[in-house]
Amino acid sequence: MEYNHNEIEKKWQKYWKENETFKTDVWDFSKPKYYVLDMFPYPSGQGLHVGHPEGYTATDIIARMKRMQGYNVLHPMGWDAFGLPAEQYAIKTGNHPNGFTERNIKTFTRQLNMLGFSYDWSKEVSTSDPKYYKWTQWIFKQLFEDGLAKYVDMPVNWCEELGTVLSNDEIINGKSERGGYPVVRKNLKQWVIDIPKYAERLLENLDKIDWPESTKEIQRNWIGKSVGANVDFSIADTDDKLTVFTTRPDTLFGATFMVLSPEHPIIEKYADRITNIEDVRKYRDAAALKSELERTDLAKEKTGVRIEGLEIINPVTNSPLPIYAADYVMMNYGTGAIMAVPAHDQRDYDFAKKFNIPIIQVIDGGDISKEAYTGDGKMINSGFLNGITTKKEAIEKMINVLEEKGIGKKSINYRIRDWIFARQRYWGEPVPVLHFDDHIESLPDNELPLVLPELDNYSPSKKGEAPLERATNWVNVEKNGKKAKRETSTMPGSAGSSWYFLRYIDPNNDKVFADKKLLDHWMPVDLYLGGVEHATGHLLYSRMWNNYLFDKGLVPTEEPFSKLVHQGMILGSNGEKMSKSRGNVINPDDIVKNYGADSLRVYEMFMGSLEDSKPWSDTGIEGARKFLDRFYRLFSDISKISDTPNFNLEKEYHKTVKKVTTDYENLNFNTAISQIMIFVNAAYKEKNIPREYAEGIIKLFNPIAPHITEELWSMYGHTDTITYESWPTFDESKTIDEEIELPIQINGKVKGTIVISLDADEQTVKDSAHKELTNLLEGKNIIKEIYVKNKIYNIVIR
């Protein structure tokens, strides 16, 4: 019988929809739960690309297997629907971005259904839906009231072209990620979320979750914890002091100058004492014009200016030291001031060389005439530290002394910055606050959601004002007789995605963001799948929100995702990233039409390891299709299926059940498929296939190729979906060979094999091994013989 993918796939998709096959009753606590989640997509105008189904198929396989294993499975899908393309469409056409977004969502939904994913669409959420963002605003409100969402004046990355602020991860090489426009630094009042407050928790909790080690490392680096000390330096002839953060307090005796960030406020404070204040100001203004990248890109050549008329006192040597302003010191890390130890820090060394500042070596080693010495060694020129040989000991002693004198203390710094939580854009969640003349107030709950007003024109104004400024009726309000203004910037895309996994559990609740009992039952997410590119964005933000909600007693676990896996990228057949400009894009619609959804699923799972990037291959997809043809041909031939046992297949069947089950659990889908192929190859050689085996293999294959297996299942006389049939079991004893081929080695090289019974005793093996290799052993001096049971027999000769 011919395998007609089109007919079969349509038929079963219709059946699943009509029977609500995948609908989950979240209140059914009688079965163990399993929550398996995909990172929800941004519904772009291009529709699904072939990369999406890779991860979605993987989670679908797990969802389908877990259902058959008796779990109550939550497997939802939704939309990260706020975003720039919809906004740009609105600017261009003057239409509301919502229409554009909804059209795209329709396309995505059709495509996902066409691929046979077992999502429970009754749980669908969309971040741009006011019923959803009501709760995004509500969570923001809690953060604001708890002081974690703050309105502060800060330097930001400003993109003139886009008319908005960008976060660090939206900037690539000093240009905006989208469009590649220049980015400059500028001071602005900004909404930020105090994610540094959670730095330590986010760091510590990494040890509690089953995530790829590399992703944890990316987050650790991003959080960037460094332990050191804050040390106070007094400014000569004043009562003022400057505090620096250093990770090397042990080198304090070698500090020969201080460097301030050009924006450091102390400069303006002592403007009248600084004799060259104009030069310093000029330097500062020039630095502000540079984007962060330019500032860091010119790494080789240090620039700076001496602050004349002001000196600083080294607290341990009491020598007066010069102060410089230089843009290699950042205002937003540490204290914006550093003590410079040129002998033991390369940057300070370069600076000192350029400005002719003395270099004092305090750790023995290296060659200070050539470069800074950053290694370990004996302390020298260091007063009370002299003679100490380990860094750790020197640091401890120095900190003790500083603490006794009250001029320093142990301190920890994090690299992670405040999360900038506002964009000068229209298509995002409105920030639910009112600005009064003298204070800011969050909206009361009953005014949520604060819905986006409609506009005639969605572009930002010339001055870079947010589009919402145009909605004057909406912006200007009066409350209790006082005039107030609404916030006109909106939340960033990462707002709605920071908690959507909670909403899936109870998507229609209008009393709370999700029922506590349901959250207690369903959280955390058991398996979360998506791309690595979110490592320092979404995956950090959502962890922070979840930890915060946990602290408020609103969710049951600190960490939202107990297990995380990243799918690799599917590259074009030329090994390059798929893109329109390279002309190597594969459209899933075409593939499904020509080969079928099951073929696409099988192929993408068979390509290789889920986590690796791998190139698309046209012959590969054909191969997958051929296997499905072969599979269908074999199992649809009912005349071969019977209740007669066939011992030729017994072992392979039990092996297959075992391997496929464990491979699925470990997300090794490629080897699971190869095992099913091995069984099919074996079955082709047989005249009769026991019904039990045929049905078992069909069930095993169902998670990967759901349509073809439903069809075959129904051909065997079953009237119900295969979805909730029980998962096949295997008998361990039947997977074991009673006779095995044992390799015989001489000096570790295989010279032959013998057939032995399983667990044969050493003497028997030795005898047949010697017999097998008589020729090679003749006249040789046997030094040693090694027998590893059922693995190998090795004879060492000289």
Added chain:
RNA sequence: GCUGAUGUGGCGAAAUUGGUAUACGCACUGCACUCAAAAUGCAGCGGGAAACCAUGUGGGUUCGAGUCCCACCAUCAGCACCA
């Protein structure tokens, strides 16, 4: 520069974690079926005539290394004047 990952046939990739390297598939070759082709089924398929040689390169540990250790090379990713 720092951090992390990867490197196996013509190609996509396996290898129970130290025990017969190249499973499974693609491509290719041959045979069967066919007037023929396609499709399908079956068989072969790292190199070498062989001894042997092959898992990026060079060392090491071990009876035995794709797997462990050291050094290096290449590719990819993240961070990047973070004090």
